[in-house]
Amino acid sequence: MSIKLRELIRSIRACKTAAEERAVIARECALIRTAFKEDDNQFRHRNVAKLLFIHMMGYPTHFGQMECLKLIASTKFPEKRVGYLGLTQLLDENTEVLMLVTNSIKNDMSHESQYVNGLALCALGNIGSNEMCRALAREVERMMNSTNPYIRKKAALCAMRIIRKVDEIEDKFNGRIGSLLEDRNHGVLLSGCCLLTALLELNKDYIPEFRRHIPSLVNALRLVTKSGYNSAAEYDIAGICDPFLQAKILRLLRILGERNVDASDEMNDILAQVATNTEGTKNTGNAILYECVLTIMSIEAESGLRVLGINILGRFLLSRDNNIRYVALATLQRVVNVDVQIMQRHRNTIIECLKDADISIRKRALDVTYSLVDDSNIKSMTKELLNYLLVADTDFKEELCSRICMAVEKYSPNRRWQIDTLIKVMCLGGNFVKEQQREKFCKVVASTPELHSYTVIKLYFNMKESLTQEALVHVGVWCLGEFGDHLVSGRAVGPDNQPIHVSPSDVLDLLQDVIKKPPNLDKAPSTNALVAAALVKLVTRCPTEFERIKKLLRKFECSLHVDLQQRACEFLELLSSDWDSTRAGILDRMPVSEKEIGGAESRDVGDSSIDEVPPSGVRPGGAPAVGGSKGGDLLDLNDLLDAGPVAAPARPAASSPSGGGGGGGGDLLDLLDGGGAAPSPVPQVSGGGGADLGLLDLFGGGDSPAAAPTGQVVEAAPIVAFEKAGLKIVFHPRKEADGSSTVVARFCNSLTVPMTNFVFEAAVPKFVSLTMQPATGQVLPPQNDLVSQTMVCSNNSNGEKGLLMKLRIGYVMNGTPVQEMAQVGNFPPGY
Structure with missing residues (x-):
């Protein structure tokens, strides 16, 4: 005879190695199989219970499936209970032997004991297949009219499974839902809300039909919040009367009131009461407030009610509990498009969350912050994000740089400000700016001829200060090659109206420094490839440095990097006298792609503090x-x-x-x-x-x-x-x-x-x-x-x-x- 369940658990926990555990379970499974073969009715329920524990441990227990069906057919309640428990755990809706139990479940639904009825309904609701649900739907409908609230509750939950599994009878229980929503029993009302929510999620066409029940739901929610509804003390949790029922009613109201002004007006008052009267010092109250805010933001609520909802989320952000703050940020992200202006009041609090020690909080805060950026606050928000970029963790900088670049691209007031801000990003976090963002920056610069001189001069002096930021060096080298003639022309003047003098040798000195000290040693070949391309372009921009450029390019001829070596050889060949007649055309500036350039292409260029004066002495103005x-x-x-x-x-x-x-x-x-x-x-x-x-x-x-x-x-x-x-x-x-x-x-x-x-x-x-x-x-x-x-x-x-x-x-x-x-x-x- 096999041991008891407690002894099995004790022996398994005493095992010190996985091999010992497997040995104990194998020995016990062998004894259980022997008992099943001998048709031991006395200890069958004990053996199935042990199989359930073994199943929880992850070991195969398929040989006990038929024993569950035998226990279900038993007349004893303890055996029937273990049989149904084994049925729901060891089998699923795809198991072939499940059809054998359909008749037993139907008989148990007609049993005189409510607990046997409950077991049958629970089993059908958990693992009922399409055929079983279709065959037993009429029995479930009959039990929904029972005078026993326990059975009505179980039947309503079982009906959820049926409408989800069988499409053609999803409306079979529509006529019974109204009585469930008007029931005084908390469990029945909760089950009715669950059934209606499942039905409306499956088919939105039923929403107008069930809006007539909004007054009943509002009245039930009002009674629950007043703690005077059917022995409220029995359902009290942390001073909140039945928070599960409140949350379920709020979710159902959210579905019924969506995109309907009249329905929303009926629930505005009760939502305001829940939002103002619910205590938010404990998680129970916070859960209700969270559901209430989601409902307010989903329906056509009044503006004052939306303000109240956003303010509740603002209070959540001030909580010391990271879970509450995370939920608040996630909710703000979901409702940010409802009323952005209201959320602007909590902008500083959201930005403070960027400095939280929990990285999940920081990521959520960054999502919300990015959603708050618009044309009116792009400058101030970008300034805040740039300040945070200085102190942000290394693991967080890449995503932060990416979000800043996307916001600048989308909302920049003019091209000059866009270029200035992107250069700041590359100066502060250039090692974390993605290749895609660098390419977009180059396209923006190339498509703005009015700012070529301004951009190349600014990049040149920023590179002179530091060569540690990879993105800054890469885009700077590219701009030096494309627009180096602006830099050395001598016609540029600074903000103080003093001329800016940069000689061609200074430009070559800077590129030589980049070759000696690349920002990232692992990516030195790619950096040197950009330098080589810039050098050959400078042949036509700085013709006086022809020989020095050739000398620098020769250093790459013996590079271990094949691509760089090939480029250098091709560039040097291009500098030979055979190409004198066509070299200038080959080394002309890169054309701008016809694809739309992101950013402020439809906005003004903006005033630049560095200007270029033509020989005539007339300073350039706007584009004609x-x-x-x-x-x-x-x-x-x-x-x-x-x-x-x-x-x-x-x-x-x-x-x-x-x-x-x-x-x-x-x-x-x-x-x-x-x-x-x-x-x-x-x-x-x-x-x-x-x-x-x-x-x-x-x-x-x-x-x-x-x-x-x-x-x-x-x-x-x-x-x-x-x-x-x-x-x-x-x-x-x-x-x-x-x-x-x-x-x-x-x-x-x-x-x-x-x-x-x-x-x-x-x-x-x-x-x-x-x-x-x-x-x-x-x-x-x-x-x-x-x-x-x-x-x-x-x-x-x-x-x-x-x-x-x-x-x-x-x-x-x-x-x-x-x-x-x-x-x-x-x-x-x-x-």
């Missing part, structure tokens, strides 16, 4: 407007062209003005006043040019038609707009079918050296609208005309006035800025 009427207001001049608009293309990063080109719309203020440049000679315009002139050509019309035929595209002969010092600009005008004119400017460099940083700008009268597309390149290679730029003009004078255009051309040749002006007025009639 494109179009007739808008541009005319900007350049209200009474000159030959009657104060026409100025157009400059919205250039990508590759077309950033530098050298002699200037950089903003303000530079063009002197364009229409400059009288130093004589109009360029223009050849006579021949009419045909190979274009189809329709009837005019059929009848021998003149070579220069007064207007292009409607609906036809007419190309005119090329016009030499400018020719001087090896640079020739030829216009190829074309009259479009819609009446507008397209002028393709083709730039030809007849010299043997490249013209870099090429900028072409144009001004037209007020009656002309001009749109300029970006040029195909910023470097004019020697002895070719590969670079072109397209302009679209619309003459609004109805043929009364011809097209006039003033030009300004800027470029750098052999390190010397060149700026020229010209005027073109001999376009064909009708343009």
Whole structure:
């Protein structure tokens, strides 16, 4: 005969090794199997009880499943209880032998003892399969009408299982739910709330039907809160009457009142009472307040009630219990979109949670803080987060940097502030800024030509102070390579209006320091690869340092890193004399991706404290407007062209003005006043040019038609707009079918050296609208005309006035800025 359950537990606990434990259990399982084979009815319930304990230990007990079914069929309650317990623990709904017990459960539902009824209902509610639930649903419905509250409660809980398992009878118990919600017994009412909640979660279409029970639920909740409901002392927990029932009613009201103003009005008063009268000094009261706040934030509650709910969460944040604070932060994260302005009152408390010793609290606080950031508080919130970045734990800095970068990208008021803030982040936590954020920073800089000079100078001086932050060094090296000409041009002035002087040798010294002291030794090859790319780009930006650049690149030729070695060899080959004619075009600035740049692309650029003054002495202003009427207001001049608009293309990063080109719309203020440049000679315009002139050509019309035929595209002969010092600009005008004119400017460099940083700008009268597309390149290679730029003009004078255009051309040749002006007025009639 096997030992008793207590003796088995004692012997298992006495085992000192896992092997001893397995031996004891194996020996006991063998004895239990023997007893089952001998059909020992006297100790069958004891053996099944021991199997339950062995099952809890994780050992196989499948051989005892049939014994559970035998115990259920017993007439003795102790054996039946152990049988049902074994049934719910050793079997599940997928067990094949479960169907054998369906009839026994049905018989027990009709038993005269309420406790046997309860066992049957409990078993069905726990492991009932689809077939069992469908077969016994009618019995459960009958028992929901029982006069015994114990049975009604069990039947309601069992009905939850049935509606979840059998879709076609989910509405079978709808007619019984109303009586459950009006029951005076706490257990029945709690079970009824559970059943209705499960039903509404499965099918939202039933919500309007059950909103009629809101008064009953509100009345029950009011009675419970007043502690005068059916022997309230029996359900008292820490001074709160039946907190489980209160929480369940609040959850049910949350579902019924969602997106319905009338239903929400019915429960506003009781929610206010619960929120104000519930004591929050213990966890029991805090649980009720938590459910109450969630209900307030889920329904169409009054604004005052929402304020009360947020204030409750604010009190939770002041608690010393980390669990309560965590729950408060998690709730604030869920309801932050309901009323952000109310939550702003607790902003300081939330930010203080960032300094909590518990990392889970800090992470939740960071989530809520990020959700509170908007256009109105981006600057103050970012300042707080940057201050915390100084003292944050190392494990927390990566996520913190990522959140700051995302907030800045989304809400920055202007590009200058965005760039300044991202540079601060990289100065404070550059080793934790992700690659993705670094790439986005470079895209933002590249797409803002007005701030190229400002950004590269700021990065240069920050790198001079420290080379320990990886992200700062990486983006700084990239910017030095792309926009190093701005840094060494000598035209930049600081906030004190004093010129900023940085020589090309200083830039090379800094890059050499980066090679010697990389911020991260493990990632030194990737850093050196960026340095190598920057060095080869500086060949055209700092031509005086050509030999030194070659010397630095040769150091990478023998690198153990294959990629870096290959780059160095290719770059050195590019510096050979064979590539002199095409090198400048290859090393031109990287073009900006056409994909939308995150951040403040639709906002102002912002004022920069570091500016770049063009050779003319006119400080750049804002970007010029494109179009007739808008541009005319900007350049209200009474000159030959009657104060026409100025157009400059919205250039990508590759077309950033530098050298002699200037950089903003303000530079063009002197364009229409400059009288130093004589109009360029223009050849006579021949009419045909190979274009189809329709009837005019059929009848021998003149070579220069007064207007292009409607609906036809007419190309005119090329016009030499400018020719001087090896640079020739030829216009190829074309009259479009819609009446507008397209002028393709083709730039030809007849010299043997490249013209870099090429900028072409144009001004037209007020009656002309001009749109300029970006040029195909910023470097004019020697002895070719590969670079072109397209302009679209619309003459609004109805043929009364011809097209006039003033030009300004800027470029750098052999390190010397060149700026020229010209005027073109001999376009064909009708343009």
